[in-house]
Amino acid sequence: MKFGSTVRGSSKLTAGLLLAAFLFVGPLRALTPNEWRFSQAIDVPANGLIRVNLPAETLDVARPDLGDVRILDSAGREVPFLIDRPMPRRESALRSQELRTALEPAATQITLTTGTKSLLKGVTFETPPGSEFIKAVRVEGSHDSATWLQLASDKPIFRMAGGAANPSVSFPEGIWEFLRLTIDDSRTAAVPFTGVLLQV
Known part of the structure; x- marks a missing residue:
């Protein structure tokens, strides 16, 4: 104050x-x-x-x-x-400019072209209604889509039948032109993610 x-x-x-x-x-x-x-x-x-x-x-x-x-x-x-009295910073979300999904034998990999110069601090996964899952996620960031830096590892995301859910992964705030999200499918079937929101 x-x-x-x-x-x-x-x-x-x-x-x-x-x-x-x-x-x-x-x-x-x-x-x-x-x-x-x-x-x-x-x-x-x-x-x-x-x-x-x-x-x-x-x-x-x-x-x-x-x-x-x-x-x-x-x-x-x-x-x-x-x-x-400074006002608290409002949470907001953006859609990425481009989203590409690749299914691998034991993982789903989502590559985002963020299309923003805003500071990013996390992602929120979107899934169809009724989806139930528990997954671990690795997040990497890049400025050129060639060299990647790990931002978060083994972060849990889930949606349960009773309504409990945590579809978001946070990471240290930074500007990233590209994000690569790797979802571990080694224990359960892949989830059909319908979108990813960028947390700014």
Whole structure:
């Protein structure tokens, strides 16, 4: 979490000014700084809008909504500030540009041309309704479809009769022009995968 304090130009505000961020717990009423349980100094290098990352110690003692954080200037006046809460990254999925499937004696191999420069962090297998399976998957990535780097190995995917399912495999985030997915069919019959979604 971050907050910025807007400090407007004043003859009393200089480059070396220290602002005290006082934290207190309890009802919001007028308290003098001596009554506040926690305080921290913020070094303000210049006048104007600044951005400050709150340290973990501050977040530990502040309310979750940071409603008890106050900033005072050197004269004891409260200074306005804005709390910037980054939104969590939304999960999304893409379809690959091209999908090729090859059945081998003991494996199904799916090669994807991703068609994206987005960071990829996993794949989700699509199957016909009613499919039941437990499989192990190896994922490899490539930039030229000639040299492959293993991204994940022996990752389980499954869909069970009772509704339990895990059709996804995650791997370290990266940009890959090609992905090769090898599904182990050595123990059970091959599954007719109908598609693969790219997790970004």
